[in-house]
Amino acid sequence: MLRDKHVASFTPTSGFAIEKICRKINFNKRNVIVEYGPGTGVFTRYLLAHSTPDSILILIERNEDFAHIMQETFQDPRLFIFHESAENVEQLLLYCNEQQADYIVSGIPFSFLPRPLRELIVRNSYRCLKEGGMFLGYQTFxxxxxxxxxxxxxxxxxVETEICVLNVPPLKIFEAVK
Incomplete structure (x- = not known):
């Protein structure tokens, strides 16, 4: 966090917060899930464990060290890991032979981004989601x-918002449905 302003927290997201956010995902079907800012993979591990064998998980990590950790940690054919920025989500979906995503899970710290980049990421996220798809974001409360x-x-x-206090720091969770 001290070396990279795009790292949102000193601590990984709690298991309780992960479960609370992921309750909104229907894991009983094939999904294309995009994760922005997977960090060291606490959400990724949960998503892989609960996804169907034919689901796809696309990780977009801006921090080079974290992207490398993810590539070393996870060896799963359902997983695509990119050292990239979230505004490029549409191109990365196409690279993975997918047109649209069912879910986007985002832990990137939007408060650290300039306004035009925040707008671009949200707009591109909306465009690449299927009808009824969800953007599930979490930020410090x-x-x-x-x-x-x-x-x-x-x-x-x-768009609905809720607070998760069982995390350090507590989180504000956003559920945005297309």
């Missing part, structure tokens, strides 16, 4: 709405 929620409200049909 003290972040104000202008960093993410306001952008989601501009593009998505339905």
């Amino acid at each position: 003290f972040q104000i709405d202008r960093f993410l929620k306001d952008h989601l409200d501009c593009d998505f049909d339905k």
